[in-house]
Amino acid sequence: MREKGLSKNYNFICKYYNCLRLFLIKKTIISFLGILVFLFGVISIIISCDVNNRNEVPRDFEIVQVGEFTDKLLLRWTESTDPENSIVTYDIFIKEDIEGTTYLLEKGGLIDSSFGSNGNYGGFSINKPSTRFIFSYPILNLEDGKNWKVKITATDQEGNRKEIVIKATTKVIVQIEPLEINYTIIKQPFPEFSRVGHTVIEFKNKLWMIGGRNGFNIYNDVWSSEDGITWVQITEQAPFGVRYAHGSFVHNNKLWVIGGLDFSNTSGGVLKDIWSSEDGISWENVSEKLPNYAGEHVVAFNDKIWLIAAKGFEYYEGILYESSDGISWAKNTSFGVNGYSYPEDLKVYDNKIWIANNIDANKTLTVLNPLINERKTYKLPQGYFNRSSQQINLIQDRLVVLFGYQNQTPLKDVWSSVDGIWVQEKSFDYGIYNHKSVSFNKKLFIFGGVTSSIYNRVFNENIIIIE
Template sequence: MRLLKILLVFALLITAYGKGDTPSNFEDDSDSGNEEEVVDNEEGQDDDNQNQDTPPPNNPPSSFSLLRFTNGMENVELVNPEFSWEESIDPDGDTVTYSLLFGMGDMEPTTVIAENLMRTSFLFETTLSRDTFYSWQVIASDTNDATTDSEIYNFTTRPIKVSKLVSEAEFEGRSEHTVLVFDGKLWIIGGVDRFERSDEVWSSEDGINWTKITNNAGFESRGEHASVVFNNKIWVVAGIDNLGNPLNDVWSSEDGLNWTQENADAPFAGRLDHSLTVFNNKLWLIGGEDGTYELDDIWMSKDGVNWELITDDAEFPARYGHSAVVFNDHFYLIGGLNSNQGSGFGALNDVWSSNDGINWQIETVDAEFSPRWSHSTTILNEEIWVIGGLGGGRKNDIWSSKDGINWTQEIPRDDQERFSSRFNHTCTVFNNMIFLIGGNDGSRENDVWTLIP
């Protein structure tokens, strides 16, 4: 009976516990669930704010191809080449600009030629280097600095162009003549034709069609003389006549037809194969030979009539058959022959320079071109050009230099015709081309060639 009462009390306690408050050592599950729901809502709001603040990712411009010049292209022209490429489209609608990069030789294209270009082409306004391997690339950029690089293409520029303009001009084949440009025309003066030295004067407006201005210029027939344009006149100085006499007279003409003897017996010795150059508004006569020995004297004239001896023993070895040109405000003396006096060097390939015509310095005693004389030298496109000559045989090579020290042989394409090896020819610049006229290749020629750097 007592046991029954205890069980009854225990049952009542269990019933009361189920209906009463939760003991302090347990948490209310409903309250905990509400707190988690609040936290979840706050985190969701933060995510929404972050999505609103973060911009969408920027995409680079689309890929594109280079059009001109194509990869591996050869004989690209040097002047004003125009490069082009496909348009690059930005998927985000951003404005796309382009940068053009160049490399030379084995170098990658890292030199920026142009940037911020809006067009898909670029006209190169400076002249490319001849016969040179280039690489190029274009980089497309959007307004957010995302970029897309094109492929790298390579091309090679053309070498020098050599063309025969006339096979047989109206004048007789000749050597030892002079050629110059005066009054917008080419002029040929004197020289040895197929039979004897002459005093003819010819002119041409195009190098193709030639007109004989006079068959008898008034001065004695001659070859291996020197001619220049000075004070709006043509000047002819010294040379050798048909009897083999070295001359020391001076002549001038305002029209190539009528000639005036300015000095019948200049103070310098009669000579041939000398040089005559205009430098600092004066005439300068250098070297040559007097029929027996080569010379190393320098004479100067302010008017072509009166001549002053600058030195009778210049720093450079005596010579004849050399050339002298003015380049970058300096006087340059190139090559020639020293054989009969002094150390007897023979053919020379040295280069000397002077900034005043009085004091000379050696630029190179052994240029890359072989020793020679009776060659021709001219200036075009800020380069010195040495062409042909005699020395170990006749020559038809072409050399250029930007400084008178370092020389590069210019080799035309294999499919271009070459002028024959020759000496005592002449070269001058006309219409931005080098004109090579006549010379001795075993016979005396009357052909005309053009060289386009």
């Protein structure tokens, strides 16, 4: 009986012990899980605090253009902004692209306020998109014909940095020799050739002179010549009426006359009619709806007519139009709407449209390439005087800019260019402005114009030939 009681007590103790052990194990597990949850919470808080306190690097930016010149590089890059809205500072470094060379600081500490309202620095103006600024900076006084590495860094106030490295090359300075040009003067062939505001153009292997004025005498005559020297008057009074400062061009195998001025009529002087002819003798009135005030600043190229018209009488703001038939005209915005203020001459050369700007405003030529919708601006050379009423044309396959006037004084210099490299040619005997020039039979002919002060006009009665 005693053994049976002991066995019963033993079983009770074992059962109690197992229950106690199970209880302790469960409690331990629960405590451990609680500790894990606590530790996870602490770690989460730490990570969250670290993330909140972490300062991010400035956002990505990119170099959108590198202008390569003989003595400088013009850099254009997009704005880099900081996620925490702190100030971003730009530093520019450069080195010659040779192994072992080190970067030198070109300019440091550039911030938004370092640039002008158009993102320009150092006089180089550019556009800015509506979404991001584009900054511009020129690296000057570089040696020509060298390969360079340029690094731009964007750094926030906490020292976080993004950088871009690009390669660029300064162009080799190319010298060109002046042409062996000669001048021939055909003296006073016809008194009627003493005029301004006329047009001279090649059509069907002949030269054609149309309209113009001398003082208060305004013409609507048409002349033609097979050699540029001997001329025949086709008509003294063409049906399109008297006019000057008009335009003439060849399009669809026809000779065209458009717009211009005639202050002797009652229409306010501004003409908006368009005429064409298949032979220079019989003329058809195509339209009476020339856009705005327009005329002499027109060329035909790539099966279209390209016209720079003005909002008003004076060409303070020009608008580019195009037409395939001379009847329907549309504004062309492929090259930008504005920027054609006060053009002096238009010519087609090297499959591009060249615009001689008013050089009193800036010494540049604007070049439009309709084949790829590209617009460029070319600087004229040092030593080229500010001027108005100059002409652009061709001599011996070179682009030339010639004559014009400055401060009411006619100029007689001539400049030629090969791939943007300019050289001054032999000057003429006297200065001329408001003349017309045309390339014909490998020669450059100059007709009309004024040879004295604009306040005491003496008209050029001679034909000048440059070859």
